[in-house]
Each structure stands twice: as C-alpha cells, then as structure tokens.
Amino acid sequence: MSNPDPISVFRTEANEMLELIEAGLLDLTRSLDDRDQIDAVFRGLHTLKGSGAMFGFDALAAFTHHCETAFDRVRKGDVPATQELVAAVLAAQDHMRALLERPNGDHDATSAALLADLQCAVNGGAAPAASVAQPAAPAGADAPAGRRTWRIRFSLPANAMANGTNPLGLLDEMRDLGECRIVADSSRVPDFLMLDPREIHLVWDVTLTTERPRADIEDVFIFVMDEMALEITDLTSARPAMPPATVVADVPATNPVVAEREPAPIQAANDSRQNKSAENVRVPxxxxxxxxxxxxxxxxxxxxxxxxxxxxxxxxxxxxxxxxxxxxxxxxxxxxxxxxxxVASLFSRFRRLVHDLSRETGKEIELVTEGEGTEVDKTVIDRLADPLVHLVRNAIDHGLERPEERLAAGKPAKGRVILSARQTGGEVIITIKDDGRGISRERVRAKAEASGLIQPGATLVDQELLQLIFQPGFSTAQQVTNLSGRGVGMDVVKKTVEALRGAIDISSRPGEGSEVALRIPLTLAIIEGLLVRVGQGCYVIPLPAVEECLELSLEDDLRSRGRSFISLRESLVPFIRLRELFRTGTQPDPHQKVVVISTGAERVGLVVDQIIGDHQTVIKSMSKLHHDVVTFSGATILGDGSVALILDVTHLVAVGQQQEAQLRAAG
Structure with a gap:
C-alpha cells in the first residue's frame, strides 16, 4: 500500500482547521468579548500559517499572517473585536480556501482587496495608517526596542522524538536569534532501571539576549506549541537568578508558538489529547x-x-x-x-450561511439547531447539503420579514430559523421551520393557474396546493434577487430527496411561518426488509415502515370490493391490492394478508398473497430504463439468485391516500 501524499494530508487537515476557525468566528459574533474564542481563532490562524509555510504554501502562509496579526492585536487588547472585523476575517477565510486549493493561481487582486477591508476593520473604519501586517505593538511586547533579555523555559512531551521532534534543532534555532545560555533541568529523569531511552524527561531553561521581538521566539516553537509546556518571561527590567541545574551546552532553539502554562498540568492535558488522537483513524x-x-x-x-x-x-x-x-x-x-x-456536521455549515444572509438582506436572524446528535448515513448527509441550502435561503428570503415589518405585526424583530433532526424507526426527519409570514395560498394558486399547472378553479386539498411550489420553474417572488425568484432550486430539492427514497411534507400558517420536513431513510446500503409474495413474484417492504400484518379472508375481500378499506381499531385504513396494481394475472390465495405500512401519520394496507419473512436486503439501484418506475425504489438479490423488487413505501402510501380521498369525494 502506497504512503499517503503529504500535500493531500495537509490539505485535509487545513480544511478542518479552516472549519474550526469559521466556527470560532461565528461563535464570536454572539459574544465579542469572549476571550476563549478570540484565543481559539488566533491559535487556529497561527497553526494554519505555520503549517502552510512548512508545506510550501507560501501565499497561504503570507496571507494568513495578516489575519493572525489582526487577531493578535485583539488578543492583546490593542483593538476591540467588532462585527466588521469578524466579517472581514470570514471573507478572508474563504480566500484562504482558494489559496489552499489553487496555490499557484492569480490571487493578488483579491488578496489586496481583502487585506484592505481587514485593515479598515482593524482601524475601526478609519483610513489605515500602517499595514495590518505591521501593527503597532505595545511597549515591551513585540516591538524590537533595543536588546532585551528573555527567559524561555520549556519541556516537550515524552514521545516527542518518536513523533519526529528534535530538541537540539529547537535549541539551534534559538541560538540563531542572539546570545543564549542553555541549562538542562534533569530533576524529572527517572532511575536508570526505569529509564526509557526513547523518551524525553529534560526541562530546558534558556536565557536569550536578542534584538528580535518576542514573536520570533514564539515562532521557534510553532509546530510543537500545542504539545508542549512553554514559558517566556521578559528579564530586561528584573532579572531573577537562574535555578541550579546541569549545564548542557550553548545550544539553541526552534520555531513559533506560545503558551504560558504550568508544565505539569499541560503535560497531562497534552498526553490526554494525544491518547484521544491515537484512538481515531482517518479513512478515505x-x-x-x-x-x-x-x-x-x-x-x-x-x-x-x-x-x-x-x-x-x-x-x-x-x-x-x-x-x-x-x-x-x-x-x-x-x-x-x-x-x-x-447531522451536526451538516447543520454547522448553515451558521455561516445565515450570518452572511443576515448582513446581505438586513434582516435579524437567529439560527437554532436541534437534534444535532442524530446519525445518518454519510452518503445521505453529502446529498442533503444542497437541498437544505435552498430551503434555508428560501425561508430567509420568502419567509422572514424585515425587522420593521415584524415589529408592526407584533413579532420580535429577530426572525428565527430552526433546523432540527430526529429519528423515527428507519428514517430520519429533518425539519426547516421559520416564524415568518407563511406561504400565501392565493399567490401559489394564481401562479399555478397562470403557468398552466392547474385548471382555474380546480379543487385541491391544502397539501396538494403547497406541493406545487416544488414544480420546475415555480416561484411566487415578485422580483428576482441574489437569493431566489428564478424558479429554480425547489424542484431540485424534491428530485434529490426522492432520489434518496425520501419524501417532503410541507405546512404553513399565514402570519406564523412555514415548516418543511424531509423524511429520509437512515441508510442507502443495507436495510431490514419484509419479504412477501404477490402472484409468482417476490417483493421487499422496508421493515421500519411496517406497522402490523393482518389476514384478509375471502369474505372480507369480496365485501370490500369498490371501497378498499379495512377497519383497524375503530379507524378506516385504505388498502391497495398489489396483485391488481402489478397486473399479475393470477388468482388470489385463499388466505391473503394485509401489511399495514405508514409514513408518519399516514397509513395504508398492502394486500399480498404470502408473507415469507424478514430479509436482510442489500439495495441495488434500478437501471436507467426503469428510472420512471416510481412504485419501486430498488432491487435486491435473493438467496436463490432471483431478483426481488423493493417497494417504494412513500409512493404507495400516497397512492392509497389518493384513492381514499377519491372514494370519500365520490361518497
């Protein structure tokens, strides 16, 4: 097996780091004085810069350095964190992705424009007096005001050498910064019989006199900062005596990053983090x-x-x-x-979308997520990303009103969009809900009649009317905007959900908001199924949709002719004779069975000749020739090599409910 490409591995880790930076920035918008989030964003930018330089992404490292410097000033209290600064760094973060994916592209113009916006945000909207890359540092911090003396005390994790870190290399780098004296503290070295020569137990004390700023000292440790204990103290004003220890040699140091923490607690925390990382394996x-x-x-x-x-x-x-x-x-x-x-990995993407749309539309929007721990097949999550983007954008553009309109209607100025997920049986229900103006039935009907989708004055139940918004080219927007109005998007949502063997439910109350629920199977690979026989053919019904099985006698079958209903605990349930639906041309068995299936509150019975039993169903896709056969969602291979078709439960329930509505209307 070939070794993984280091550049590919770096890109994967850099994308993860960018996601963490974005999450930190979005958390910061809620509380601009949150020191933990400020430090987290700074550390992320710092790590991305150092790693990019190490792997040859010089343009990425140089650009990221400007953002890092800006947040360093925020961290030190030189400038306040503002919404404008967060927005500028978010825009810069998007550019970092472009620099990561296309390092040799022409990014100069975009970089210059983004850095100008960043510099303006750092200066509070005023014209910049100096480059963001070279901010005015407080006295005694990073300003190279003459020669200064620093004490650097650091220790590395015990397995540092096994991970490729050479402490002598770090010491050599520090020697290059100026005059330094290095002392090794050997008090932690265990007895000879307990000593593992592969582990590091020394603690180093370095006294460095240099004209270089503190940031250059930190940069020595940049690639090991998160795994070590490091203290940097300015001894220029007061120089305490060095603790007694064994002199190693006049050797020097490394690369950048700081963490002024106690060595012992940090070591324990680092060991815990390393153990956690060792438990995870990255698999394509x-x-x-x-x-x-x-x-x-x-x-x-x-x-x-x-x-x-x-x-x-x-x-x-x-x-x-x-x-x-x-x-x-x-x-x-x-x-x-x-x-x-x-689904938290899916929901987290929309925090940035809502943040940007709020600034673009001038609407105050709160995004609420619920049920982030609900788990779904990876393929389902990948395919749902784009449909959810369309639904969230439509909820914001069409649904939520402007603050003044909401206040006039007696609502809070800030609109709310709720993304929730929950599991019911073998499917997960993802809901997008808003508290906006709701869907205007009159405008939907007028648009549908004008487009020829329905006849003028046609009688439609509420759900049928609302489902019209998923027709291709359908839009009730009065003008085209950057968000919506072109009539594309919602039909793509429906096609994608149906391709996942799912369904869409929609509800809306005028003045109170709308709710769109996507019902998606948990997995697309293997399911538990109920194997049944209809005529001479075998079919599979997804087991999570099965509620119960009943026997349909010949008398009941004859009695229900013309009105296909069975009485089930004081309620009427419509049923479909699959023998007639599939046109098998065979006579019914003497003792037919009814398999009651449901999708949420809707139920329907399927009349079959025989229930064979449960079956582990490996789902195979239908061929392109059968793409329009909506009754089946796939096929599977049985133990004897024959093929059994998998019934599309959602479609069959819809057919049963449609038959029920027609019978009730005729009655």
Whole structure:
C-alpha cells in the first residue's frame, strides 16, 4: 500500500482547521468579548500559517499572517473585536480556501482587496495608517526596542522524538536569534532501571539576549506549541537568578508558538489529547464504500448458504450456517455504524450561511439547531447539503420579514430559523421551520393557474396546493434577487430527496411561518426488509415502515370490493391490492394478508398473497430504463439468485391516500 501524499494530508487537515476557525468566528459574533474564542481563532490562524509555510504554501502562509496579526492585536487588547472585523476575517477565510486549493493561481487582486477591508476593520473604519501586517505593538511586547533579555523555559512531551521532534534543532534555532545560555533541568529523569531511552524527561531553561521581538521566539516553537509546556518571561527590567541545574551546552532553539502554562498540568492535558488522537483513524470515504459493497455481497452469499442449509439434513452444515449468519449480521451492523455521521456536521455549515444572509438582506436572524446528535448515513448527509441550502435561503428570503415589518405585526424583530433532526424507526426527519409570514395560498394558486399547472378553479386539498411550489420553474417572488425568484432550486430539492427514497411534507400558517420536513431513510446500503409474495413474484417492504400484518379472508375481500378499506381499531385504513396494481394475472390465495405500512401519520394496507419473512436486503439501484418506475425504489438479490423488487413505501402510501380521498369525494 502506497504512503499517503503529504500535500493531500495537509490539505485535509487545513480544511478542518479552516472549519474550526469559521466556527470560532461565528461563535464570536454572539459574544465579542469572549476571550476563549478570540484565543481559539488566533491559535487556529497561527497553526494554519505555520503549517502552510512548512508545506510550501507560501501565499497561504503570507496571507494568513495578516489575519493572525489582526487577531493578535485583539488578543492583546490593542483593538476591540467588532462585527466588521469578524466579517472581514470570514471573507478572508474563504480566500484562504482558494489559496489552499489553487496555490499557484492569480490571487493578488483579491488578496489586496481583502487585506484592505481587514485593515479598515482593524482601524475601526478609519483610513489605515500602517499595514495590518505591521501593527503597532505595545511597549515591551513585540516591538524590537533595543536588546532585551528573555527567559524561555520549556519541556516537550515524552514521545516527542518518536513523533519526529528534535530538541537540539529547537535549541539551534534559538541560538540563531542572539546570545543564549542553555541549562538542562534533569530533576524529572527517572532511575536508570526505569529509564526509557526513547523518551524525553529534560526541562530546558534558556536565557536569550536578542534584538528580535518576542514573536520570533514564539515562532521557534510553532509546530510543537500545542504539545508542549512553554514559558517566556521578559528579564530586561528584573532579572531573577537562574535555578541550579546541569549545564548542557550553548545550544539553541526552534520555531513559533506560545503558551504560558504550568508544565505539569499541560503535560497531562497534552498526553490526554494525544491518547484521544491515537484512538481515531482517518479513512478515505471510498474505502468505506468499497467495504460496504463487500459486506453486501457477503450478506447475499450468507442468504444463499442459509437456504441451502435449510434444505439439507446435515446438522453440522446448519450449525455453520447459523454461525455465519450471526457473524455477517454483526459485521453488517458494525459497517453501518462506521458509515453513520451526526447531522451536526451538516447543520454547522448553515451558521455561516445565515450570518452572511443576515448582513446581505438586513434582516435579524437567529439560527437554532436541534437534534444535532442524530446519525445518518454519510452518503445521505453529502446529498442533503444542497437541498437544505435552498430551503434555508428560501425561508430567509420568502419567509422572514424585515425587522420593521415584524415589529408592526407584533413579532420580535429577530426572525428565527430552526433546523432540527430526529429519528423515527428507519428514517430520519429533518425539519426547516421559520416564524415568518407563511406561504400565501392565493399567490401559489394564481401562479399555478397562470403557468398552466392547474385548471382555474380546480379543487385541491391544502397539501396538494403547497406541493406545487416544488414544480420546475415555480416561484411566487415578485422580483428576482441574489437569493431566489428564478424558479429554480425547489424542484431540485424534491428530485434529490426522492432520489434518496425520501419524501417532503410541507405546512404553513399565514402570519406564523412555514415548516418543511424531509423524511429520509437512515441508510442507502443495507436495510431490514419484509419479504412477501404477490402472484409468482417476490417483493421487499422496508421493515421500519411496517406497522402490523393482518389476514384478509375471502369474505372480507369480496365485501370490500369498490371501497378498499379495512377497519383497524375503530379507524378506516385504505388498502391497495398489489396483485391488481402489478397486473399479475393470477388468482388470489385463499388466505391473503394485509401489511399495514405508514409514513408518519399516514397509513395504508398492502394486500399480498404470502408473507415469507424478514430479509436482510442489500439495495441495488434500478437501471436507467426503469428510472420512471416510481412504485419501486430498488432491487435486491435473493438467496436463490432471483431478483426481488423493493417497494417504494412513500409512493404507495400516497397512492392509497389518493384513492381514499377519491372514494370519500365520490361518497
């Protein structure tokens, strides 16, 4: 197996660092005096700059240095943190991504414009008097005002050398900064019998006299800062006596980063962080997908083995078959967990979107997220990103009113958008809700009639009317804006959700807001299914959608002709005869079964000839020739090699409810 490309690894880690910086900046907008967030953003910029320089991304390192310097001034109290400064650094952070992906591109004009905005934000909107890269530093801090004497005391984690850090190299770098005296404290070195020669136990005390600023000293430790204990003290005004220790040699130091903390607590914290990092392994998504395919093939083979063992009289073969079935089930469940991700990784992307749209539209917006711990298949999360962007943008542009309109309507000036997720059975429901003006039924109907989607005066139930907004080219916006109004987006949302075998529910109350719920299956790879027979063919019903199974006698079947309803605990449930829907041309079995399925509050019964049993279903996509067959969401291979189609529960429930509405209207 080839070693991973270091540049690719750096890009992955840099993108993660940029996400952390963005999250810190967005948290800072809520509390501009939060010292922890200010320090976190500064450390992120500092690490990104140093790592970029080390891997040859000089343009990224140089540009990031300006943002780091600006936040260093905030950290030191020279300038206040403002919304304008946060917005400027957020815009700069987007440019950092471009510098990361296209390091050799022409970015000079964009860099200059962003740095001008950053400098203006640092100076409070006034014309800059000096470059952001060279801010006025407080006396005694970074200003190279003559020769100064510093005491640097540092210790490295015990496994530093194993991780590639050479302490002599750090000491050599410090010697290059000026005159230095280095003393090694050996009080932590264990007894000889307990000594591990691969570990570091020394603590170094360095007295450095130099004209270089403090930042240059910090830069020596930049690549090891987060894993070490470091104290830097200015001895120019008062120079205390050095503690007794063993003189090592006049050696010197390293690279940048500071953390004035107590050595022992930091060492414990660093060890804990390293242990946590060691527990995680970065695996490319393609390998997980490949592994999932292999597990799917194993499940199919195991199903074949179970069928053969069931037909054989060999008890030993049956025992082995049961053991393999158990192991393959456990492997399948483990693999499913590996592919699951919390929706927090999806929801976190919208904090930036809402922040930018709030500044662009002039609306006050609060984003609330709920159920971030709900886990969904990785593929589902990747495909849902764009649909959710359209829904959130529409909620802000069409739904939320301007502050003055909200106040006039008796609402708070700040509008609210709620993103929530919850799991129900084998599906997850992601909801986008706003407290805006709601959807105008009159405008939707007028637009639909003008577009020829419905006949003038046609009778539609409320849900059918609201679903019209997902038609291609449909928009009720009175003018086209940067956000919406072109009639594209909502139809893409519907197509994407349906491609995931999901459904969309929409509700709205005039003056109170709207709610769009996406019902998505938890996984797209392997599901538990109920195998049934209709005529001579076998079909799979996703087990999470099954509520119960009933027997439909021949008398009940004949009695319900013309009105396909069954009485289920004092409620009428419509049912569909799959034999007629699929046109099997066969006679019904004497004892038919009704499988009651549901999607939320809607229920419908499916009449089948036989219920065979549960089945681990490996989902295979339908061919392009069958793309328009909406009754089925996929196919699977049975143990005997035959193919069984997977029923699209959402479509069948909709068909059943439509039949019920027609019968009620006729009655």
């Amino acid at each position: 998504a393609e390998r997980l997908d490949e592994m999932m395919d292999r597990v799917g093939e194993l499940v199919i083979a195991q199903s074949r083995l179970t069928q053969l063992a069931g037909a054989a009289a060999d008890l030993g073969l049956r025992s082995v078959s049961e053991e393999i079935e158990r192991l393959s089930g456990e492997l399948r469940d483990t693999m499913m967990v590996l592919r699951m991700m919390p």
